[in-house]
Amino acid sequence: xxxxxxxxxxxxxxxxxxxxxxxxxxxxxxxxxxxxxxxxxxxxxxxxxxxxxxxxxxxxxxxxxxxxxxxxxxxxxxxxxxxxxxxxxxxxxxxxxxxxxxxxxxxxxxxxxxxxxxxxxxxxxxxxxxxxxxxxxxxxxxxxxxxxxxxxxxxxxxxxxxxxxxxxxxxxxxxxxxxxxxxxxxxxxxxxxxxxxxxxxxxxxxxxxxxxxxxxxxxxxxxxxxxxxxxxx
Amino acid sequence: xxxxxxxxxxxxxxxxxxxxxxxxxxxxxxxxxxxxxxxxxxxxxxxxxxxxxxxxxxxxxxxxxxxxxxxxxxxxxxxxxxxxxxxxxxxxxxxxxxxxxxxxxxx
Numbered sequence: 001x002x003x004x005x006x007x008x009x010x011x012x013x014x015x016x017x018x019x020x021x022x023x024x025x026x027x028x029x030x031x032x033x034x035x036x037x038x039x040x041x042x043x044x045x046x047x048x049x050x051x052x053x054x055x056x057x058x059x060x061x062x063x064x065x066x067x068x069x070x071x072x073x074x075x076x077x078x079x080x081x082x083x084x085x086x087x088x089x090x091x092x093x094x095x096x097x098x099x100x101x102x103x104x105x106x107x108x109x110x111x112x113x114x115x116x117x118x119x120x121x122x123x124x125x126x127x128x129x130x131x132x133x134x135x136x137x138x139x140x141x142x143x144x145x146x147x148x149x150x151x152x153x154x155x156x157x158x159x160x161x162x163x164x165x166x167x168x169x170x171x172x173x174x175x176x177x178x179x180x181x182x183x184x185x186x187x188x189x190x191x192x193x194x195x196x197x198x199x200x201x202x203x204x205x206x207x208x209x210x211x212x213x214x215x216x217x218x219x220x221x222x223x224x225x226x227x228x229x230x231x232x233x
Numbered sequence: 234x235x236x237x238x239x240x241x242x243x244x245x246x247x248x249x250x251x252x253x254x255x256x257x258x259x260x261x262x263x264x265x266x267x268x269x270x271x272x273x274x275x276x277x278x279x280x281x282x283x284x285x286x287x288x289x290x291x292x293x294x295x296x297x298x299x300x301x302x303x304x305x306x307x308x309x310x311x312x313x314x315x316x317x318x319x320x321x322x323x324x325x326x327x328x329x330x331x332x333x334x335x336x337x338x339x340x
Binding site: 024 | 276
């Protein structure tokens with residue numbers, strides 16, 4: 001469907017512009033915008049679709065605020081229903097678009113997981129700090145990297161599901177869900193590391209790890225941050 | 234979603250297509266025109282998801298131009314498919330209107 005011109009700026013630049021423009025929103029407009037943006041950015045919509053909708057919503061809200069209208073006159077009485085309608089209207093993304101879009105979450109969480117894999121390798125032995133330059137890769141290290149990445153996706157999903165639930169009960173449920181996820185992650189990581197400590201698959205110098213992280217980050221920045229991307233709609 | 238809601242949305246989509254057919258326009262201006270025709274309680278929050286759906290169906294195309302205060306704004310026009318969809322809506326509406334008026338004893 002050829003409905004729009006090719007975006008001339010990277011997605012990160014568009015997000016930065018939206019974040020700058022929204023600073024003019026105040027009061028109920030600011031709250032509505034925050035709820036809508038968090039919903040859209042944690043939904044299953046691909047990032048280009050999300051930011052296209054965010055731009056449209058921002059235009060509506062800025063104009064409505066400028067005319068002195070109540071925010072309900074712009075987004076309706078039910079912001080949650082408005083968000084669901086947008087999501088339903090956009091529809092499910094193609095599998096290919098969704099897979100590519102997931103790399104936007106996968107790559108930063110992979111970077112964090114690699115850092116923790118290195119950090120977890122550092123230990124005291126015979127009074128000296130060891131494991132800083134040579135990383136012992138065990139099955140636990142690889143499994144823990146996968147667990148951390150999965151946790152990132154789960155956290156986003158929990159945010160999305162609990163966004164419009166209000167009240168003290170809702171806050172407690174949200175806290176309990178986050179606590180359960182992080183507790184499971186920590187126990188799993190520590191337990192696996194302890195059990196599989198002796199099963200060293202291979203050793204690698206930290207320089208290789210840093211190079212891998214640098215290459216991954218460069219590819220991520222080049223693909224998602226700077227390259228003009230064709231609008232999916 | 235109730236059947237009444239679906240019916241209302243279908244009618245509203247047809248009305249939006251007609252408004253856009255009269256000239257290039259954008260979201261808030263569409264809402265103002267609909268309100269002028271009697272849709273007093275309508276908000277941009279109702280119209281915007283419908284615009285997304287119409288665009289996804291290939292019935293609308295848009296051009297982005299800078300707005301006065303905010304981000305780039307979409308100005309919509311009908312595509313050829315949209316013109317055909319509007320013609321279908323006008324025909325179906327005329328037929329439905331006649332049927333309902335006959336049932337209500339006014340036809």
